[in-house]
Amino acid sequence: MLKENRSLDRGIEILETLAREGAMSLADLHRATGLPKSTIRRLLQTLIQRKIVRRSLADQLYRTLLVFPDISGEVMPKGMLQMADAAIPRALALTQQIGWPSDIHIREARSMRIIDSTRQASNFHVEQGQINRQVSHFGSATGLACLAAMGDGEIAAIYEALKTDRHWGPVRFGLDLATLMQRIAQIRAQGYAERLPAHLSDREWDTDLRAIAVPIKARGQVLGGISVLWLRTYKPVQGFAALHLEALQQAARDINAALDLVWDDTTG
Known part of the structure; x- marks a missing residue:
């Protein structure tokens, strides 16, 4: 086999393994493929440069940015690569500025999904975030920030679509539409959203943390949100926002400006 073909075959094997197994370390890929670590490292560097693979800041694991439906059964959220490229360096700069970590969420139909986090880069010890973890539109700070950035009609449509869903819907947080819209008005007035406690019995994730968030947009389209987290x-909340909201909002403006440069109708 020609050297070029062998490298291509090995690169495809790495991509298929990542698609099948999900996030993996270099050691994981070595065990799964049997390829030398030096070969895997070299191929990963090329795949990262070509924006086919990314290494998450939060857990340092490798993930494919290509979709292999027959292997993984998953569909990558639209615009995730562009959003990650724009948001991660600016979220890291924000953490370096204020000390506290940020999570970056992308908006999906039923929930918000964490695509990366700066928790490992923070000087403060907080629970480590889980990449790809989903949280509710109606209870998470980023979800509420996204809703507040939408028109009232779109909010009502999302509420109607999810109102009977006891896991992702508003019932978990004791919200009828009128109460939700009151909270949306408050978020718009103060310039940030905060997370809500759950009203059902299941244990809330990150119970020792508070969070505030603002939306991330590209050319006016709401894509997701960026949050800042701190120990309760x-x-x-109001005291923390007084100290750090301006920096969070500036980070979001910088992310939005970067996305505006690369976003078009085919991206989203």
Whole structure:
């Protein structure tokens, strides 16, 4: 086999393995493929440069940015690569500025999904985020920030579509449409959203943390959100926002401006 063909075959094997197994370390890929670590490392560097694979900041694991429906059964959210490219360096700069970490969420039909986090880069010890974890539109800070950035009609349509869903819907947070719209008005007035406690009995993730968030947009389209998290014992929400909201909003504006440069109708 020609050297070029052998490299191509090995690169495809790595991509198929990532699609099948999900996020993996270099050691995981070595065990799964049997390829030398030096070969895997070289191929990963090329795949990252070509934006086919990315290494998450939060857990340092490799993930494919290509969709292999027959292997993974998953569909990548539209615009995820562009959003990650724009948001991650600016979220990292925000964490370096204020100390506290950020999570980056992308908006999906039924929920918000974490695509990366700067928790490992923070000087403060907080629970480590889980990449690809889904959270509710109606209870998460980023989800509520996204809703507040939409028109009232679109909010009502999302509410109607999910109102009977006890896991992802508003019932989990005790929200009827009128109460939700009151909260949306408050979010719009104060310039940020905060997470809500769950009203059902299942344990809430990150119970020791508070979060505020603002939306991420590309040419006016709401794509997701960026949050800042801190320990509940540090400050109440209003006190934290007084210190750090301006920096969070500036990071979001910088992300939005970067996305505006690369976004078009085919991207989203």
